[in-house]
Amino acid sequence: MIDRQSILDVLRTIPDPEMPISIVDLGLIESVGVSSGADGNVVEVVALPTFVGCPALDMIRRDIESRVGEMPGVDSVRVQWVNDPPWSVDRISEAGRESLREHGVTVPDAGNRLEVHGGPATVPLTVGATAIPCPFCGSTETRLDSAFGPTRCRMIYYCDACRNAFEHLKRV
Amino acid sequence: MPDLPEHLKKPFVNMLLAAADDKLFLGHRNSEWTGLGPILEEDIAFSSLAQDDMAHASALYELAGSIDGRSADQLAFGRTAEQYRCAAIVEVPDEFDWATAIARRFFCNHFDLLRLTRFSQSAYKPLSDLARRLVAEQQVHVTHVDDWVIRLGTGTPESHKRMQQAMDAIGPLAPELFEPLDDLKPLVDAGLYPGSDFTMYDEWTATVEHVLGQAHLSAQMEVGSPEDRGGRRGVHTQYLAPMLDEMCEVYRLEPKAAW
Numbered sequence: 001m002i003d004r005q006s007i008l009d010v011l012r013t014i015p016d017p018e019m020p021i022s023i024v025d026l027g028l029i030e031s032v033g034v035s036s037g038a039d040g041n042v043v044e045v046v047a048l049p050t051f052v053g054c055p056a057l058d059m060i061r062r063d064i065e066s067r068v069g070e071m072p073g074v075d076s077v078r079v080q081w082v083n084d085p086p087w088s089v090d091r092i093s094e095a096g097r098e099s100l101r102e103h104g105v106t107v108p109d110a111g112n113r114l115e116v117h118g119g120p121a122t123v124p125l126t127v128g129a130t131a132i133p134c135p136f137c138g139s140t141e142t143r144l145d146s147a148f149g150p151t152r153c154r155m156i157y158y159c160d161a162c163r164n165a166f167e168h169l170k171r172v
Numbered sequence: 173m174p175d176l177p178e179h180l181k182k183p184f185v186n187m188l189l190a191a192a193d194d195k196l197f198l199g200h201r202n203s204e205w206t207g208l209g210p211i212l213e214e215d216i217a218f219s220s221l222a223q224d225d226m227a228h229a230s231a232l233y234e235l236a237g238s239i240d241g242r243s244a245d246q247l248a249f250g251r252t253a254e255q256y257r258c259a260a261i262v263e264v265p266d267e268f269d270w271a272t273a274i275a276r277r278f279f280c281n282h283f284d285l286l287r288l289t290r291f292s293q294s295a296y297k298p299l300s301d302l303a304r305r306l307v308a309e310q311q312v313h314v315t316h317v318d319d320w321v322i323r324l325g326t327g328t329p330e331s332h333k334r335m336q337q338a339m340d341a342i343g344p345l346a347p348e349l350f351e352p353l354d355d356l357k358p359l360v361d362a363g364l365y366p367g368s369d370f371t372m373y374d375e376w377t378a379t380v381e382h383v384l385g386q387a388h389l390s391a392q393m394e395v396g397s398p399e400d401r402g403g404r405r406g407v408h409t410q411y412l413a414p415m416l417d418e419m420c421e422v423y424r425l426e427p428k429a430a431w
Contacts, residue, residue: 052305053227083301086308146213147316148220152227152309156213172308 002041002073007032010071011045014063017056018151020103026050027091028060030082040075043068047079048087051152051172057081089169101135104164105154108171134159135166142166174297176239177362183355184296184364185236186257189247190353190404191287192232193258196248197412198280199225200419201266202273210270221277221313228306235298249423253413254406257353261345263403263411271331271338274320279346281313282380286372295363318383325387336389343391350376351404 011032012024023029033044045064049057061079068077089108092100097107131140139161146156154167176184202222209215233244242250261280266272288310291303324335350373359365377393384390403409 049305051224051227051309052231052302083305084297086301086304088308146216147312148213148217152220152223170312172305172312 001036002034002043002071004032004034007034007043007045007068007071010067011064014060014067017059017063019100019105021092021096021099023047023060023064025093025096025099027087027093027096030085041073042076042078043071043074044078044080047081048083048085048091049081050087052083054152087172089171092169100169104135104166106132106135106157106166106168108169132157132168134162134164136164137162176296176364180358180362180364181239183353183359185240187353187356187359187365188232188236188239188299190257191284191291192229192236192247193256194262194280194284194349195225195229195232197258197262197415198277199223199229200415201262201276205268205273208268217316218273221316224309224313228309231302231306235302238298245423246427249420250427253408253416256406256408256412256416257404258408258412259345259349259351259403260409261342261349263409263415264342264345265411269334269338271324271334272342274317274324275335275338275342277313277317278321278383279342279380280349281310281317282376283346283349285310285314286376290365290367290372293366295366299364321383321389322387325384325389332388335387339384339389339391343393346380346391347373347393348403351402353404 008024008029011029012022014023015021016023016026016028019026028047028050030046030048033046035042035044045068047060047064061081064079065077068074092107100107132142133140134142134157137159139159141160142157143160144155145158145165149156149167153170153172155170156165157168158165199222202218202225205215205218206222207215209218229248230244233247237243237247261276264276266276285307288303288307292300292307294300294303321335324331326332350369352369356365356369360368380391380393
């Protein structure tokens with residue numbers, strides 16, 4: 001029988017296609033199961049999409065299938081995307097936050113959700129509404145430059161202290 | 173996949189299609205701004221919003237297809253104009269007037285947030301699971317568009333004038349988002365689409381008017397007579413068919429092609 005932990009270790013080596021963080025640290029992996037039957041040893045990975053229909057999902061699925069599929073004793077790999085529980089930025093690990101920060105991407109703090117219309121509210125997008133500490137110099141003299149960035153999950157902030165732009169993940 | 177009672181499948185799929193069709197054409201209209209946004213940040217924003225709307229549409233089409241056997245592509249591109257269930261407000265061109273584009277998004281985004289919130293309370297778990305995700309993303313749309321409505325409405329006399337003109341032009345189309353779908357009541361009764369259109373309408377007008385008040389703008393949003401148009405019943409504006417022709421040009425060359 002293949003050990004779940006060794007599968008997780010392999011998953012930990014798979015980076016997100018768009019950010020410097022492993023898919024495990026990003027909190028995408030909900031569960032890993034191994035079953036043995038007529039089809040041999042089947043690994044089932046249940047994963048959570050960050051944004052609905054994120055174009056990276058297919059790439060991540062293929063990466064999981066090929067990397068886990070190469071493990072000795074694994075006959076087939078199934079990846080299932082589910083929306084329950086919903087992914088949120090709170091699932092990003094400490095190590096993942098650190099790795100993102102080093103690359104100039106900050107993550108909203110856990111909690112602090114407002115209720116609007118019965119659903120969760122996001123970080124205010126109004127320019128200057130919330131100070132996010134700069135990942136490069138730590139200053140809070142930062143401001144939202146654009147609520148939309150290179151991918152659907154990221155916003156662009158600008159630090160007036162060190163004059164660097166950085167990215168901040170949207171709270172979903 | 174949990175089972176839906178046979179007699180509710182058709183109205184349920186119809187309801188999902190109305191939501192997906194609104195998102196599909198709103199997203200397409202938004203994508204027309206790619207490369208033409210008034211400032212770089214908004215160009216990126218409008219493209220991202222279009223991507224979101226298309227992704228939401230696609231997820232809803234997939235869910236509808238899992239019930240009635242069609243693929244998301246077939247549902248998005250393989251129907252004739254009268255088989256779509258979108259409202260007129262997503263069909264009309266904005267003539268690349270920025271204020272009009274914002275006004276359209278304003279009414280639609282608030283409506284979608286409320287509709288998706290109702291979906292998120294559906295007894296059909298695949299829908300409620302998906303909708304909880306969509307609601308979180310939709311919040312970003314609402315916040316962004318409110319920000320612009322207020323900024324333009326309270327900006328300069330020129331921005332206020334143009335935003336008000338856009339509200340005058342688009343506002344009267346907005347209540348048609350609430351045109352009732354066929355056979356909606358059994359879905360409400362079965363908890364598949366919980367809540368009431370009346371409550372939702374009241375909440376929508378209250379929110380929309382609250383933001384308009386902050387923006388020093390107004391809009392005429394009177395519900396027209398039911399015979400007026402009928403996007404939810406497949407009666408569309410003259411703009412839908414040519415837009416579909418453009419969107420489906422590649423799909424129709426080879427409908428069975430895999431992408």
